[in-house]
Every structure is written in structure tokens, then in C-alpha cells.
Amino acid sequence: MSAIAKSIPKQVKFSTLSQLKQHAKDITQPTPQPEYKFGKLSNDQKAFLDRVIRVDQAGELGANYIYAGQHFVLSRTEPQLKDLIQHMWDQEVHHHNTFNKLQAQRRVRPSILTPIWKVGAFGLGAVTALISKEAAMACTVAVETVIGGHYNDQLRVLNTKFNDIETTEVLSGKDETGSVISNEVTELKDIIKTFRDEELEHLDTAIEHDAESAVPYWLITDVIKLTCKAAIFTAERV
Numbered sequence: 001m002s003a004i005a006k007s008i009p010k011q012v013k014f015s016t017l018s019q020l021k022q023h024a025k026d027i028t029q030p031t032p033q034p035e036y037k038f039g040k041l042s043n044d045q046k047a048f049l050d051r052v053i054r055v056d057q058a059g060e061l062g063a064n065y066i067y068a069g070q071h072f073v074l075s076r077t078e079p080q081l082k083d084l085i086q087h088m089w090d091q092e093v094h095h096h097n098t099f100n101k102l103q104a105q106r107r108v109r110p111s112i113l114t115p116i117w118k119v120g121a122f123g124l125g126a127v128t129a130l131i132s133k134e135a136a137m138a139c140t141v142a143v144e145t146v147i148g149g150h151y152n153d154q155l156r157v158l159n160t161k162f163n164d165i166e167t168t169e170v171l172s173g174k175d176e177t178g179s180v181i182s183n184e185v186t187e188l189k190d191i192i193k194t195f196r197d198e199e200l201e202h203l204d205t206a207i208e209h210d211a212e213s214a215v216p217y218w219l220i221t222d223v224i225k226l227t228c229k230a231a232i233f234t235a236e237r238v
């Protein structure tokens with residue numbers, strides 16, 4: 001061993017490694033969660049959650065059918081897009097299934113216009129795909145822009161209007177229907193955030209695939225955006 005190596009104390013020689021190990025240990029240790037007791041949701045909060053689940057289930061059903069319509073046409077006319085459309089469609093199927101489960105868990109009644117959403121959405125996907133692949137992508141831009149914004153609006157309410165459920169007065173984390181309130185709201189927020197990010201990925205994908213070359217781009221996207229907003233307004237209520 002050289003004189004220089006001998007002169008370095010052991011703890012100095014291995015300090016970087018031990019620091020890394022400690023750091024790895026720190027980040028793998030679960031952070032202890034504070035224990036909260038949760039109060040009951042107000043009637044307004046319950047009504048809001050029901051509305052969120054009803055409209056999101058209907059919206060994801062719509063998205064599922066739009067991509068089904070696009071896939072039906074584009075897999076034949078633009079086979080190079082088949083896998084891409086399938087990938088986005090698979091994500092929409094997952095979104096739709098997730099809200100189906102939430103709807104069953106919370107016993108939220110579905111939108112009574114469900115058959116109309118299915119036919120309208122499949123038609124929208126298929127017709128824009130028949131016009132051109134750019135028109136199909138412009139449709140995706142319009143739909144995902146509206147859905148992304150809609151999810152952000154819901155997150156804003158969930159972040160601001162549900163904070164008062166923390167309380168020391170109520171003794172358990174259950175309300176009278178037996179649902180665990182705190183986890184329910186937290187999980188819903190996580191789901192919406194994840195789906196919002198995936199919708200915005202779909203939006204980026206559509207831009208990358210020449211959505212803005214659709215003719216007339218602004219007319220197609222504006223009409224579809226208005227249609228989506230009207231559908232959201234309706235599905236929240238009926």
C-alpha cells in the first residue's frame with residue numbers, strides 16, 4: 001500500500017459509499033403517515049363526488065368509443081397508425097373501467113344518455129378518421145384539451161373544498177354508508193391526476209401526428225370542443 005493510501009483514515013476512504021448507502025436507506029424507508037380522524041362529507045361534497053364520477057365515467061366511455069371509431073377506420077386506411085391508436089384506446093379502456101368500478105362502489109347512477117354517448121362518440125371518431133388522419137388527430141386534440149381542462153377543474157375543487165373533512169370530533173374514518181372518506185377522496189385525486197396526464201400525452205401525440213394540418217383545423221377543433229363541453233354539461237346532470 002502506498003504511503004498516501006496509508007495516511008487516509010478508513011472512515012474517510014469509505015465515507016462516500018456509506019453516505020450513499022445511508023441515503024438509499026433514507027429514501028426506501030416509508031415516511032410515517034400522521035393519523036387523522038375524518039369527519040363526514042357534507043351533502044354538497046357527496047353530490048359533487050357523485051357528479052364527478054358520473055361525468056367522468058361518461059367521458060371515458062365517450063373517449064373509449066371515439067378511439068374505437070378511429071381504430072375501425074384508420075387500421076384500414078392508415079395501417080401505420082394502428083398500433084398508436086390501439087395504445088391510446090387501451091388507456092381509455094382502462095380509464096373507463098376504473099370509473100365503472102368507482103360508479104359501482106359508490107352506487108352512482110350512470111348517465112341515462114349512455115347509448116347516445118356511445119353512438120355519438122363512435123361516429124365522431126369514425127367520421128373524422130374518414131375525412132383524413134389529420135382530421136382524426138384534430139378531433140383528438142379537441143377532445144383531450146377539453147377533458148384535460150375538465151380534470152384540472154375537478155382537481156381544483158377536490159383540493160380546496162374537501163379539506164374540512166379532517167376533524168377530531170368524529171371518531172372513525174367512516175361515514176354512515178360505511179365508506180372511508182379520506183382514502184376515497186385521495187384515491188380519486190390520484191386517479192384523476194394520472195388520467196389527466198395521459199390525456200395530455202394523447203394531445204401531444206395528436207399534435208406530433210399533424211393534427212394542425214387538418215383543414216379546416218380551427219373549425220373542426222372548435223366545433224368538437226363545443227360538443228364536448230355540451231356533453232359534459234349534460235352528463236353531469238342526466
Ligand SMILES: [Fe+2]
Pocket residue numbers: 060063091092095195199
Ligand atoms: Fe381517458
Ligand SMILES: [Fe+2]
Pocket residue numbers: 063092144198199202
Ligand atoms: Fe385520452
